[in-house]
Amino acid sequence: MVEVQHLSKTFGADTVVLKDINLHVKKNEVVAILGPSGTGKSTLLRCLNYLCEPTSGIIRVGNVTVDASKHTRREVRNLRRQSAMVFQNYNLFKNKTAKQNVMEALLTVQKKSRSEAEEIALKLLDKVGMLDRKDFYPSKMSGGQQQRVGIARAMAVNSDVLLFDEPTSALDPELVGEVLNTIKTLAEENATMILVTHEVRFARNVASRVIFMEDGQIAADGTPEEIIDHPDNPRLQRFLNFITN
Numbered sequence: 001m002v003e004v005q006h007l008s009k010t011f012g013a014d015t016v017v018l019k020d021i022n023l024h025v026k027k028n029e030v031v032a033i034l035g036p037s038g039t040g041k042s043t044l045l046r047c048l049n050y051l052c053e054p055t056s057g058i059i060r061v062g063n064v065t066v067d068a069s070k071h072t073r074r075e076v077r078n079l080r081r082q083s084a085m086v087f088q089n090y091n092l093f094k095n096k097t098a099k100q101n102v103m104e105a106l107l108t109v110q111k112k113s114r115s116e117a118e119e120i121a122l123k124l125l126d127k128v129g130m131l132d133r134k135d136f137y138p139s140k141m142s143g144g145q146q147q148r149v150g151i152a153r154a155m156a157v158n159s160d161v162l163l164f165d166e167p168t169s170a171l172d173p174e175l176v177g178e179v180l181n182t183i184k185t186l187a188e189e190n191a192t193m194i195l196v197t198h199e200v201r202f203a204r205n206v207a208s209r210v211i212f213m214e215d216g217q218i219a220a221d222g223t224p225e226e227i228i229d230h231p232d233n234p235r236l237q238r239f240l241n242f243i244t245n
């Protein structure tokens, strides 16, 4: 479903953020990415849908392949439709209600009729437990509620892959659970997901695969049992001790 070959990203002249990343994610895999901050996790996710342009490498999502060395605008546009991103800070449109936020992509990208877009939006809001807040503006919702609308909005894109960049790290601790539960429900419905998170216990329970990134590279990649229960990489062990204590 997702294939990354020799992906590198350099900012400016010498800030090398991603170093020759190779990654293959199968359909219905739920991949959690762990790692210290500043190691390129967000940059990797952003490169997957060209929110960030790789310096070199090939990205394939679904049936769209983009080679950084010779990409066209049309390829990039097609690639972007293959995945949808849930951001740390929700990034909802402030002047739109929950329902209007979810309808946006349905109207503008998918060119659905207004009534069809509304019907789908309400179904998705119901799925994330936000149907009763459909007419609320972001300023009248808690962070957890805004993020659940953010997830419904990403689902509305109807892409094959959902990307989550630390979806709970901006939330107050008591609101984290409701968002993780929403993500867990999606994971159980066989969505292909790549999720950057610091929630190790959640990764252990929900992910089918865990990747540890360090210093712009994939330092460990395996099942949750291998990576979280029995880490054999010393730096991974140190990282896990650090964030679970």
Ligand SMILES: Nc1ncnc2c1ncn2[C@@H]1O[C@H](COP(=O)(O)OP(=O)(O)O)[C@@H](O)[C@H]1O
Residues within 6 Å of the ligand: 011, 012, 015, 017, 035, 036, 037, 038, 039, 040, 041, 042, 043, 044
């Ligand atoms: N637009 C940018 N310009 C310059 N440097 C950037 C930019 N975005 C990210 N970086 C740098 O890339 C590195 C990795 O960032 P990021 O991918 O956000 O890491 P993570 O998500 O793992 O915390 C950091 O050192 C960061 O400062």
Ligand SMILES: [Mg+2]
Residues within 6 Å of the ligand: 041, 042, 043, 165, 166
């Ligand atoms: Mg990040």
